[in-house]
Amino acid sequence: MEFISQHPVLVVSLVKIALTLFVVMTALAYLTWFERKVVARMQSRWGPYYVGAHGLLQPLADGVKFLFKEDITPPSSDIITYILAPFLALVLALTAIALIPIGPTDVLILGQPVYAVSNVNIGLIFLFSITSLGVYGVALAGWSSNSKYPLMGGLRSSAQMISYEVSLTLSVVGVLLLAGTLNLSDIVSGPNGQTGHWFHLIPKWNVFPQIVGFLCYIIAAIAETNRVPFDLPEAETELVAGFHTEYSSFKFAMFFMAEYANMITVSSLATILFFGGWLSPFGGGEWEKFIPVVIFLGLAIYCMFEIVTELQAILHKLQFTIVVGLFLALAAVCFFFPHYAMPPFWFVLKIAIFMFFYVWARGTLPRFRYDQLMSFGWKLLLPVSLANLVVTAAVWLVMHP
Amino acid sequence: MILPLIVFFACAIAAVVGAIFLILAREPIHSALSLILVMISLAVLYLLLGAPFVAAIQILVYAGAIMVLFVFVIMLLNAGVEERTDWSKIAKWVGFPLGSVLLVEIAYWLFHSEPGTAIANGAAAPPPASTFELSTALFRQYLFPFEATSILILIAILGAIVLARKDE
Numbered sequence: 259m260e261f262i263s264q265h266p267v268l269v270v271s272l273v274k275i276a277l278t279l280f281v282v283m284t285a286l287a288y289l290t291w292f293e294r295k296v297v298a299r300m301q302s303r304w305g306p307y308y309v310g311a312h313g314l315l316q317p318l319a320d321g322v323k324f325l326f327k328e329d330i331t332p333p334s335s336d337i338i339t340y341i342l343a344p345f346l347a348l349v350l351a352l353t354a355i356a357l358i359p360i361g362p363t364d365v366l367i368l369g370q371p372v373y374a375v376s377n378v379n380i381g382l383i384f385l386f387s388i389t390s391l392g393v394y395g396v397a398l399a400g401w402s403s404n405s406k407y408p409l410m411g412g413l414r415s416s417a418q419m420i421s422y423e424v425s426l427t428l429s430v431v432g433v434l435l436l437a438g439t440l441n442l443s444d445i446v447s448g449p450n451g452q453t454g455h456w457f458h459l460i461p462k463w464n465v466f467p468q469i470v471g472f473l474c475y476i477i478a479a480i481a482e483t484n485r486v487p488f489d490l491p492e493a494e495t496e497l498v499a500g501f502h503t504e505y506s507s508f509k510f511a512m513f514f515m516a517e518y519a520n521m522i523t524v525s526s527l528a529t530i531l532f533f534g535g536w537l538s539p540f541g542g543g544e545w546e547k548f549i550p551v552v553i554f555l556g557l558a559i560y561c562m563f564e565i566v567t568e569l570q571a572i573l574h575k576l577q578f579t580i581v582v583g584l585f586l587a588l589a590a591v592c593f594f595f596p597h598y599a600m601p602p603f604w605f606v607l608k609i610a611i612f613m614f615f616y617v618w619a620r621g622t623l624p625r626f627r628y629d630q631l632m633s634f635g636w637k638l639l640l641p642v643s644l645a646n647l648v649v650t651a652a653v654w655l656v657m658h659p
Numbered sequence: 660m661i662l663p664l665i666v667f668f669a670c671a672i673a674a675v676v677g678a679i680f681l682i683l684a685r686e687p688i689h690s691a692l693s694l695i696l697v698m699i700s701l702a703v704l705y706l707l708l709g710a711p712f713v714a715a716i717q718i719l720v721y722a723g724a725i726m727v728l729f730v731f732v733i734m735l736l737n738a739g740v741e742e743r744t745d746w747s748k749i750a751k752w753v754g755f756p757l758g759s760v761l762l763v764e765i766a767y768w769l770f771h772s773e774p775g776t777a778i779a780n781g782a783a784a785p786p787p788a789s790t791f792e793l794s795t796a797l798f799r800q801y802l803f804p805f806e807a808t809s810i811l812i813l814i815a816i817l818g819a820i821v822l823a824r825k826d827e
Contacts, residue, residue, distance in 0.1 A: 383716070
C-alpha cells in the first residue's frame, strides 16, 4: 500500500496499460467475429456458427489455431527484417491506442486521470507520428519476404498509404483551427471544444461545420487502414494475399491484429475529432443513464429468448447464460455508476458505429483499380481537403478578427 | 534522478550504433532502417530535453515521411547489395582525420559552453516551449528565414524534376 501511495503515476499507469491491452486484445478478437457475422448476414449466410453458440468461441479457436500452426520462414527471406515487420506493425498499432482518451480528464483515481493512458499535450501530432511509421510494417514485410507477390503488394500498399496520409492529415487541420489545441482531451471538452448545443438541439460536434473535412478524413482513413474498397495491397485475385503472403502462423495473426487495431485507432480519432468523443448527444442529463440500461437489458432479454427457443446444445445454453450475465452486469454498472460508466459508453458506442460502417463498406463496395485509387487520392481528395482547410481558415479569420 | 540518465544512455548508444551500422550495412534497406533508428533515438533525446513538439516532428517528418520515401524508392528500384571498395585515398588521408578533428572540436565546445556546463552542474532545464510559443516565434520573429527555406526547398524540387526529366 505504501508503495502505491508513493508512486501513484507508475502504479496507475501500469494498471491502465494492462487493462487497455486486455480490453483492446479482446475487442480485436471479437471484431473478427462481428465482421464475419455482419458480412454473412449481408450475404444471406450464417457465418461462424458451430464453435460455441452462434460462433462465440470462434475467435478463441482462431487464436489457438494461429498459435499452433507451423511457423514457416522462407529460406531466401531477409531474416531480421522478416521477423521485425509484424512486430513493428502490431507494436505501433497498439502504441497509438495508448494516446486515445476515452473519457473526461477530471475523473481521477489516486490523482491520476482514469480515462487516458497518457494525456499528451500535443497528442494529435504524436498520434500521427506513430501512425505514420505504420507504413514500415507493410513495406518491410513485402520486401523481406523476397518474393514477387509480397513485393508488389508492399509497394502498392506503401504508395497508397503515403498518398492518403497527406489527405488524412490535411483533413484534420480544419478541426485543429476550430479547437485551437493539439490536446485530444481539449479538442473534445476544452474551451473551444464540442460541449453544448446549437439551438438547444444539435450537439456542437465538429462534424457539422467540418462535414467536408470529415468525409475526406473517413475516406482517407479507410485507405490508410487498407480496407475495402481500398484493400489493393491484398487484392486476392491479383496478389494472392499481398504483403503478408509469405507469413504464416502467429506472424500472420499479428498483421491481422494490427489491421484491426488501426481500425480502432482511426475510428477513435474520428470520434474525438468530429463526433464529440465521450460526450453524450443529449447534453448529459441524469435520465441518460437509462439509455445504456435499456440497451443492455434488451440485449439480455434477446439472449434469454434465444436460449429458450433456438439453442439446442446444453453447452451453448450455458455460454449464452454467461453472455446474459455480462449484459446484466453492464446494465447494473451503467445504472449505479453513471459518472464513471457513461463517458466510455458513449465513446464505445460511437466506435462501434464506425466499425459497423467499415464492415458495411466491405460487404457492399467493389474494389478500386490501382490507377483509379491513385488519381482519386491525388486529383480529388487532396484538392478537396486543401480547399476545406483554406475555406475554414478564411471563415475563422472573419469570425475572429 | 537515475531514470532520465538510463534513457539518455540507451538512446545515445542506440543512435551511435545505428549510425555505425548505417555505414557498415551492405543491404540498402538495412542502412535505411539504421538511419530510422538514429532518427527515433534522437527524437527521444529531444523529448528528454523538454522539446516534445520537436520530438514529434522529428519522427513525423524524418522517420514517417522522408525515410518512408527512401525505403519505397529502394524497394521500387530493387537496389542490390552494395559493392565494397577499398577506401578512396582522399577519404583515408584527409576525410578521416578532418572528421576526427571536428568531433573533438564539437565535444570541446559542448563541454565548455555555458548552458551545457550549467545543466551538467544540476541547473534546471528550461521549461518546454508550448506549440503556441514555437509557432509564434516561427511565423513572426523568424518568418523571413522560414519562407526563404520553403522557397529553397521548392527550387530543389524543381531542380530534381529538371534533372530527372528525359529529353524529348
